[in-house]
Amino acid sequence: MLEFAILGLLHESPMHGYELRKQLTAKLGAFRAAISYGSLYPTLRRLQSAGLIAEGGEPATRATNEEVPLLSGRRGRVVYKITAEGKERFQELLGSAGPETYDSEAGFGVHFAFFASTDRATRLRILEGRRRRVEERREGMREFLSRAAERLDAYTLELQRHGLEACEREVRWLEELIAHERSGKDPKITSQPSSDLPRRSPLKE
Amino acid sequence: MLEFAILGLLHESPMHGYELRKQLTAKLGAFRAAISYGSLYPTLRRLQSAGLIAEGGEPATRATNEEVPLLSGRRGRVVYKITAEGKERFQELLGSAGPETYDSEAGFGVHFAFFASTDRATRLRILEGRRRRVEERREGMREFLSRAAERLDAYTLELQRHGLEACEREVRWLEELIAHERSGKDPKITSQPSSDLPRRSPLKE
DNA sequence: CGTCGATGTATCGGCGCGATACATCAAACA
DNA sequence: TGTTTGATGTATCGCGCCGATACATCGACG
Numbered sequence: 001m002l003e004f005a006i007l008g009l010l011h012e013s014p015m016h017g018y019e020l021r022k023q024l025t026a027k028l029g030a031f032r033a034a035i036s037y038g039s040l041y042p043t044l045r046r047l048q049s050a051g052l053i054a055e056g057g058e059p060a061t062r063a064t065n066e067e068v069p070l071l072s073g074r075r076g077r078v079v080y081k082i083t084a085e086g087k088e089r090f091q092e093l094l095g096s097a098g099p100e101t102y103d104s105e106a107g108f109g110v111h112f113a114f115f116a117s118t119d120r121a122t123r124l125r126i127l128e129g130r131r132r133r134v135e136e137r138r139e140g141m142r143e144f145l146s147r148a149a150e151r152l153d154a155y156t157l158e159l160q161r162h163g164l165e166a167c168e169r170e171v172r173w174l175e176e177l178i179a180h181e182r183s184g185k186d187p188k189i190t191s192q193p194s195s196d197l198p199r200r201s202p203l204k205e
Numbered sequence: 206m207l208e209f210a211i212l213g214l215l216h217e218s219p220m221h222g223y224e225l226r227k228q229l230t231a232k233l234g235a236f237r238a239a240i241s242y243g244s245l246y247p248t249l250r251r252l253q254s255a256g257l258i259a260e261g262g263e264p265a266t267r268a269t270n271e272e273v274p275l276l277s278g279r280r281g282r283v284v285y286k287i288t289a290e291g292k293e294r295f296q297e298l299l300g301s302a303g304p305e306t307y308d309s310e311a312g313f314g315v316h317f318a319f320f321a322s323t324d325r326a327t328r329l330r331i332l333e334g335r336r337r338r339v340e341e342r343r344e345g346m347r348e349f350l351s352r353a354a355e356r357l358d359a360y361t362l363e364l365q366r367h368g369l370e371a372c373e374r375e376v377r378w379l380e381e382l383i384a385h386e387r388s389g390k391d392p393k394i395t396s397q398p399s400s401d402l403p404r405r406s407p408l409k410e
Numbered sequence: 411c412g413t414c415g416a417t418g419t420a421t422c423g424g425c426g427c428g429a430t431a432c433a434t435c436a437a438a439c440a
Numbered sequence: 441t442g443t444t445t446g447a448t449g450t451a452t453c454g455c456g457c458c459g460a461t462a463c464a465t466c467g468a469c470g
Contacts, residue, residue: 027361029349030367030368031368033308033309035457036457037458037459038421038460042420063459064285078415078418104427109364111362112364116358116360129320140234148231153321154321155317156232158382159235161237162235162378163235163236164235169374206425206426207426222449223447223450242427242452243429243454244426244427244453246450248425281449305459308459
């Protein structure tokens with residue numbers, strides 16, 4: 001999960017940990033809260049020893065040569081870049097769509113965040129899988145509400161009602177996205193100038 | 206978190222693990238997915254060795270004597286009940302409102318699920334704290350969107366938009382609940398016949 | 411000159427998850 | 441009659457991720 005997200009970001013441009021966390025938090029902010037350093041740094045370590053990323057990249061925004069901000073003393077900032085194996089792994093993850101993709105908000109959110117680099121078939125599989133899960137959840141709540149409503153206190157009832165509504169809204173949202181994908185006006189390519197990697201760009205408009 | 210939820214449920218009536226999980230999943234279903242046994246059983250163990258719960262309660266729905274479903278052989282079903290210390294601890298948790306209460310969906314959800322047993326002041330503190338967090342999140346996304354919108358691909362944009370909308374909706378919901386709490390008219394009291402423990406009834410006391 | 415907030419790297423304990431295993435029992439089906 | 445499925449039920453293991461915490465540098469502001 002974090003692995004996927006980190007590879008995705010480093011695929012766009014080299015970065016150090018702090019920046020990585022900010023971008024992660026911004027990009028995935030819609031579906032999960034802030035990423036903790038307690039998960040970020042160990043994951044970086046794991047990825048590094050797996051050979052998927054490496055130290056020593058030049059951060060993208062190195063306009064002039066600024067002396068490498070005087071990290072004279074001890075801990076300097078460590079810039080990570082993705083390796084060839086890392087890119088391979090990222091492509092592999094882009095095409096995957098297991099249960100972990102649908103189940104957690106986080107898993108789905110990460111995949112969605114990289115939809116611009118995902119092929120249409122996979123996008124559809126993921127959207128439909130997610131819809132299925134949310135529908136199941138919704139049905140569970142509906143049944144619970146209809147069977148036990150009178151035995152519940154007002155707050156539990158309200159919580160349930162609110163959850164149900166959220167599910168219904170998400171299903172509607174997913175439905176729109178799915179319809180859009182299907183009736184497939186295709187990704188018009190508006191080239192993305194952001195990085196050294198050409199970024200695939202999304203659908204119409 | 207699980208500790209709180211388990212104590213809350215066992216406070217209503219003794220139960221065994223499987224039942225506990227079902228109730229947990231139903232009651233908290235609005236804010237978190239299913240509870241895993243991989244967390245449930247270790248937590249039960251922890252609570253037990255902390256003296257907050259104990260084995261051997263009679264499950265509430267023992268209408269007639271049904272021979273104790275023939276758990277002749279090995280593993281019988283283990284029924285847990287809350288102890289005096291457990292009740293104390295539960296009361297303590299009911300009144301608490303730290304960051305973990307606002308930050309995670311799950312934390313907030315659990316507290317909300319037991320609002321019927323929470324005093325009005327604490328309810329307000331929790332609702333306002335939660336609102337604050339969601340507002341911060343919302344502002345973060347707004348700023349991100351307004352600053353970086355043109356550099357983002359359509360999917361990231363859509364994800365962001367969706368997240369923002371969800372935040373706005375939750376804030377509105379919280380606002381309503383807060384207003385309701387303040388102007389003190391209570392939700393209807395649905396008296397609780399469920400257990401051997403007299404349950405505090407929801408507000409308007 | 412101090413200190414405050416942002417930047418930056420890092421570890422530790424512990425919670426909760428997914429996968430997995432195993433056992434009992436009812437009903438459906440062969 | 442036997443079997444096989446699905447619900448009920450208890451339990452463990454590895455590990456991802458979180459919150460708390462520590463420490464260091466830097467520019468800005470008073």
